[in-house]
Amino acid sequence: MQPSNRFEIDELTPKFLDQPEHFNDWYFTVHFEHGGRPLLAKFSITEGNLLGQATHFTFSQDPLRLETEPDAVVLHRALNDIILAEENLPLEHSCTDDTVQVKMGSLTAFCQPQQQRIVFDKEGIKADLTFTPRGPILHWKHKAGAVCQVTDVTRVSGSESLSDVRGEITINGQTMPVVGRGLFEHVWFSALNFFEIRHMNWIYAHFDEFYMYICHCESITSESRPFHFETGEMYMVINDEFMPADSLEVTPEQWVFLQEARRFIPLENSVVVRAAQGTLRLKVRLAHYPLILRPPTRLEGLTVDNVPGWQSLFFDGPVTLEGKFTYKDGRVVPLKGGVGINEVIRMGAL
Amino acid sequence: MVTQEMLLEALEKARARMIGADGTPVLPGWDRKIQYHFTDIDEYWAMVVEDGRPQPVTREELDDPDIRLTMSAETFVGLMDKTLSGLVAMTTGKVKVKASMADMRKMQVFM
Numbered sequence A: 001m002q003p004s005n006r007f008e009i010d011e012l013t014p015k016f017l018d019q020p021e022h023f024n025d026w027y028f029t030v031h032f033e034h035g036g037r038p039l040l041a042k043f044s045i046t047e048g049n050l051l052g053q054a055t056h057f058t059f060s061q062d063p064l065r066l067e068t069e070p071d072a073v074v075l076h077r078a079l080n081d082i083i084l085a086e087e088n089l090p091l092e093h094s095c096t097d098d099t100v101q102v103k104m105g106s107l108t109a110f111c112q113p114q115q116q117r118i119v120f121d122k123e124g125i126k127a128d129l130t131f132t133p134r135g136p137i138l139h140w141k142h143k144a145g146a147v148c149q150v151t152d153v154t155r156v157s158g159s160e161s162l163s164d165v166r167g168e169i170t171i172n173g174q175t176m177p178v179v180g181r182g183l184f185e186h187v188w189f190s191a192l193n194f195f196e197i198r199h200m201n202w203i204y205a206h207f208d209e210f211y212m213y214i215c216h217c218e219s220i221t222s223e224s225r226p227f228h229f230e231t232g233e234m235y236m237v238i239n240d241e242f243m244p245a246d247s248l249e250v251t252p253e254q255w256v257f258l259q260e261a262r263r264f265i266p267l268e269n270s271v272v273v274r275a276a277q278g279t280l281r282l283k284v285r286l287a288h289y290p291l292i293l294r295p296p297t298r299l300e301g302l303t304v305d306n307v308p309g310w311q312s313l314f315f316d317g318p319v320t321l322e323g324k325f326t327y328k329d330g331r332v333v334p335l336k337g338g339v340g341i342n343e344v345i346r347m348g349a350l
Numbered sequence B: 001m002v003t004q005e006m007l008l009e010a011l012e013k014a015r016a017r018m019i020g021a022d023g024t025p026v027l028p029g030w031d032r033k034i035q036y037h038f039t040d041i042d043e044y045w046a047m048v049v050e051d052g053r054p055q056p057v058t059r060e061e062l063d064d065p066d067i068r069l070t071m072s073a074e075t076f077v078g079l080m081d082k083t084l085s086g087l088v089a090m091t092t093g094k095v096k097v098k099a100s101m102a103d104m105r106k107m108q109v110f111m
Helices: B004-016 B073-080 B086-091 B101-110
Strands: A021-033 A037-047 A054-060 A065-069 A070-077 A082-087 A091-093 A100-104 A107-111 A117-124 A125-133 A155-171 A172-192 A197-206 A208-221 A226-236 A241-258 A262-274 A276-285 A290-304 A308-328 A332-349 B032-038 B041-050 B067-073 B095-099
Touching: A021 A107, A021 A125, A021 A332, A021 B073, A037 A082, A037 A100, A037 A107, A037 A117, A037 A125, A037 A308, A037 A332, A054 A125, A054 A290, A070 A155, A070 A262, A082 A241, A125 A172, A155 A197, A155 A208, A197 A308, A208 A241, A208 A262, A208 A332, A226 A262, A241 A276, A262 A332, A276 A332, B004 B041, B004 B073, B032 B073, B067 B073, B073 B086, B086 B095, B095 B101
Parallel strands: A070 A241, A290 B095, B032 B067
Antiparallel strands: A021 A037, A021 A172, A037 A054, A054 A082, A065 A070, A091 A100, A100 A107, A107 A117, A117 A125, A125 A155, A155 A172, A197 A208, A197 A332, A208 A226, A226 A241, A241 A262, A262 A276, A276 A308, A290 A308, A308 A332, B032 B041, B067 B095
16 A cells, blocks of 8 residues: 555544554644744544543643652652543534544544544633644555554554644633644554553654654463564655654663652663664653553452462654764764654563 | 352352353353452352353362452442442452463453
8 A cells, every 4th residue: 555645534533432442542742832932733533432531631741850869760740741531421523525524522622534623622721733743654564554563462553743833722711733753643443451551652753854663562362471572654745755664672671660659760762663664763751751551550359370469551752863874875864853752651560 | 348248249240241142152262260359258259261261159268279369348349339440359459360471351341
């Protein structure tokens, strides 16, 4: 299938609603500047019984609050970030030939093949943003609707649109014009075993010259065997080159103690992604406080495969990125203006 | 206060969830011994599943259960009538579970 700047309408519709277990998300982010400060807004509609039915709005504006202690760097909660969530609301949706509309609580998404719009209105905060793909839409396993076996049980399909974003956000009576970059994602699945996952990194990144997304997951099968999954796609905007990832590595370089979760998380990762055309090398550093998707949890009463006591962590880490892409013929493209999100899942023994 | 009748009704709900609307097992081929320990009344109940079909519950402590579920009777009734979510019960320490990785997912059928 040729890369396309347009979605198929089928990629945007809710899936598996007739299945006993299901998940859909419509996920929008925008990185922009206002008053000389880097900001990030995130809007998500998540549907289904596999990860819960909810909307989330988050607004990240504080830099990291790091405190150096003798044996560790400690990350404290942001003081001014905004988090609004609505839970257990019904999903309303309608589909025409050119628009899929999904509404849950205060969020409404209007998804069309060529652009997507998110509208939000709650507690004095309003947003109306339009997302237009910067180039080809990226897909899990390189094809629209392809099914990825992420763990022994978990099957995921999804589309990721690295987008130019325009619109405005109003908070506390202050209207901010938005000219930025972000992501529109629709991911869906009907089978998930969260307890199989041990380690997951999903990263998207925008640069002036380039964009990409990758996903790496390590899990355990029901027979207690390790299960590896990775996928990713890159696009060199300045050369109009679409590059499916052949292999990737995400390696923590610095750690920080996330006080809220009583555990360490990566503060900086190095990322290497290899493709037929060359190799991407990045430094990925946490830029704002993590957007906690589920409260960090200690499952003290859980014994799985005779291991007593577990903990889980699930967050979106806003990141800045720097790096370069080196072609196999030696050409080097320095990458500038890197912003993105590193979604992290960790599940392990206490 | 959970009565014996309410507890038995909740255990029957757990059994019923293992059988589909067409009368066939939701988990065919699944053979397990499940032990419930209700701590507030200190009662042990057992449910044996054969080829996905749950046998009648019995009040007994098994020697070698495959799955152990420990909670108050009130919590169990709450889980079965869906006034309490399993995730909340787990994360707040209301339920203790001992099971294999493979059984963790299957337990969602009857919990």
